[in-house]
Amino acid sequence: MLMIVVFYLVLGMYLSWIAWLTFALPQPTQNHPIKSSEARTSFSVVIPMRNESEHLPGLLKSISELSYPNHLFEVIVVDDDSQDNSWATVRNFQARHPTIKTFLLSNLLLKGEKVGPKPNLSPKKKAIHKAISLASYDYIITTDADVFLPKHWLKCYDVKLQDGKADLIAAGVVVAPGHSLLSQYQHLDMLGLQLFGYGSFAREQYVICNGANLCYKKSTYLEANVHEGKESIASGDDVFTLEKFRLFNSKIEFLYDSRAVVWTQPVASFQSLWHQRVRWAKKSAAMKSLYLKSCGLLVAFMQLSLILGLFFAFFDTVFLTFLINAFVLKFLVDAWSLSKIAKLQNLGFCWTDFFKVSLVYPFLTSFFAFSSLFGKFEWKGRKYTK
16 A cells, blocks of 8 residues: 555654764763863853743842853843833842843833944844843853753863854753653753754764754854744744855854753643744744754654554554554654763653653644644743734
């Protein structure tokens, strides 16, 4: 039957692709000492925020505990019309830590303000652009207001830049695992995205990164006009920046050090996760990379093959055989690849959690992918269509 041949062909292509990515990963180098060379790089840490009073204390505490010299970095927080206590939280941090150069800006363009965001940018892009326009230092690092930064975060970037002056450096992001199936799905799905990002960078396919942990040159960002043609898309400040840097033939690298990985919390509800994934799909669809689109289609067809295989298995044992073979092979190869990523990030890997998530992953992922074709979404209390 033609359909079963297609199913096995998709399975073979998927497994080969995962193996291709995994074999490109560097070997873990856990517990190696950070180079003791003098810190030299100055950073402007850019943090857009909107209604983040719940998460800001953790982020700000981690900033206060950074091992990097205070005179070599500044923190620029851009408030996007928060309706909670976010503004006051940052002000309190400024008062308690006067030696850390922390600037709090409004994302609103004030009357008479000459240096400000481009008026047609979506809110988050506008906030980042405003901060970069006012930044004092050559290297920008963007992160989010709901993350926790590791102690040696800036030092790891400094060592990487001293080894070779890259124009853009991407690094890892981990969703903290929880006890619920929804949080475990997010943790493992982010590990999958890290596999795609790490492996693709190693294969010199620079298509995916995360704005919660991204460093680049200010001058190249301004020269490249990174959001041109993508201004109204709600997110994508990270991947569109990467895309433009690649078109500028910039030197792009990945920071594989586990001590540079930032942590974020999973979203709390299914609806929030749905809106998040629709938003991610919208920005991915706007990218021009044939490699990215091909990989996305392969993953989508793999999940669809499992769902259709389950349906047709009620009518024909040939599909039941395929379903068993596909699930077992995919489970083993995916677990092997994700455990490699987990080890690279100095994380544990729970096979039980992965098995539970594997049972629902095709259905959730297919639902998110299909609904992104038609769905609107909410983000930070605003409604978007793209």
